[in-house]
Amino acid sequence: MRGTADAVVIGGGVIGASTAYNLLKLGMRDVVLCEKSTFCSGSTGRCGAGVREQWGSKGNCLLAKAAIDRFEQLADELNYPHDLEFKQKGYLMLAHTEKEWDQFQKNVELQNSVGINARLCTPEEARQIVPALNTEGMLGATFNARDGHANPFHVTRAYLTAAERLGADINYFTEVTGIEVSGGKVKSVITDKGVIETPLVINAAGPWAKPVGEMVGVNLPLYTQRHQILVTEPVGWLLDPMVMSFSIGIYCQQTPHGSLVMGIGDPQEPKGYDIGHSWQFLQEMCRIMTGLLPVLKDVRVVRQWSGLYTMTPDAHPILGGVPGLDGYLQAVGFSGHGFMLAPVVGEIMAEMAMGRDTCLDVRNLDAGRFERGEYNVEPSVV
Amino acid sequence: MAKTDDDIIVCRCEDVTLGEIRRAIAEGATTIDEIRRITRAGMGPCQGRTCRQLIASELARKTGKPVAEVWPSTVRPPMKPITMGSLAKIGEEGEE
Structure with a gap:
């Protein structure tokens, strides 16, 4: 050194x-x-390895948009011998509550105003993007094709x-x-x-x-908080975009490798440095996701882990x-x-x-x- | 084409060869976890049950450290793959 x-x-x-x-x-x-x-x-x-422009504040939208501009050039710029597994198959954000749907309409308006091409979708349009999606109880969704994934x-x-x-x-x-x-x-x-x-x-x-x-x-003014996550075995193509819900508190994406990575945000999670894992997470994650994407019920979980969000106010x-x-x-x-x-x-x-x-x-x-x-x-x- | 040691599959789940393990070590990896992050060796359904020892041996050989001193890798649950459908039913009546 x-x-x-x-x-x-x-x-x-x-x-x-x-x-x-x-x-x-x-x-x-x-x-x-x-x-x-x-x-x-x-x-x-x-982390969950997602990259997205669909944010609810102008600051995050502008940062994320500029970051994706750079992700698109990154493999060439850094001249790295491995695949960065960057894929742009979008994020589909689901709305299940009136409050969420109202927020999404504001978000899309904001996103469009700064040049992010997100759009509102009906449940039928959402199902065209993710045919495996159970849209029961869904009011709508937003989709932005430029969002996606990279290997952290x-x-x-x-x-x-x-x-x-x-x-x-x-x-x-x-x-x-x-x-x-x-x-x-x-x-x-x-x-x-x-x-x-x-x-x-x-x-x-x-x-x-x-x-x-x-x-x-x-x-x-920071605190840390555990977020749990899991990965499945690699399987054939099931879905293109990250599927995300704020009111349910989940995200799930199939990586280019074929495995599915998914996590939950638990508002009850205590602050601290615990990065242990729980069977309750496995049960809850699988219960929610086999409801939203029933095709997942036959897919095997290979590994679970957790990491820390470092939160600001x-x-x-x-x-x-x-x-x-x-x-x-x-x-x-x-x-x-x-x-x-x-x-x-x-x-x-x-x-x-x-x-x-x-x-x-x-x-x-x-x-x-x-x-x-x-x-x-x-x-x-x- | 003649097969060499480098063509030997070390991680059967993720099809990682000894050559790829050696390349990661040559590029500076000194731990099993670093090799896993670079090559995916040990990330598959068996979670490294077969390859972990082989990688530890190769690391020990290349770094001159005893196997026991090679940084241990993280082992994560579940111990074997379980379908999401089965996990979703944990705790339901009539299920164990």
Whole structure:
């Protein structure tokens, strides 16, 4: 590990990987990344792997749209030998309540106004998109063909290997234990493998972003919460898009590999770092999904696991610096949708680090918005 | 074409060859979990029951560490594949 750097990125998930790559791409010379385990060991490698533009806030819509623009070019740009398993077969969002249907009409109007081509569907139209869907009790749906899936392990590793080619020093099993600040400026990053002198540190520590923030005296309004998920055996084609419902709290998508990945958001889930798994989840997930997609009843579950959402009060990420602290940036609190935003967030973080104008205006995503009361909660999360 | 060691299937569920395992190690993987994330070896229906030991041996050979010191891989439930239809009925009357 190097003893000095122009920037140290903390976190070997997709946000840290994309940030490290983009720093080098923009011309920063000496970039060091520290990851306490190995790549994709926090939230990235545990996520549902979906990418979508269909959001309920303008900020998330613009970020997600810009991210998908970059996903479309990513395999070429990063020159990675494996398939990134990027597919664009859409997201079908189901509405089962009047409130949800009203929200979807507002969402589609907003999405269309920023150039996202989502559309409202009748239950019959939804069944044309997913013939296996049970539309009983459904009021309608929204569909956006540009949404889809990518493989989080390979996307992250593609960024990391591209960053290494450009000269990054990637350190696995290297835990950051402290950050030295003097006179309001970051001086060095202390790890269990040694100290790195640096004028800039970027907190991309996912579920551990809050303890990393505390190392520089920043108290982030974040909490972590377990989300459970499962994967089935690979089977022949069953459905094209991600099927998602906010009122039921589920998502389910068939990956290019043929397996189906699905999860539930449980509003009763306590806050904390528990990533254990429960049979109650298996039962509930399978009960709901065999109701919505009866064809799944003969498909076998191979594996279940869980991961952490790192939530902010408004379910939007916190991007940027902190007043009075020179050399500290953070890209944290992705609230369950960090993977899909990573290509554009890494670029924005690199632009901030280099003192350039950012490709999207994200000044309203600073940490100070909560104290100022200038935030709106994203309605479309599972 | 002559078959070599590299053509041997190590993970029968996901059709991963010894050559692919060796390539992942050559590219820097030092743990079973990293190899799984890169190649899918051990992600199939048997959850690595066959390949885990073979990969641990190969890692031990390439890294010069004893097998016992190779980072252990995560084992996840269910222990064998179960249909979603059966799982949906857990706890229903008359079901065990």
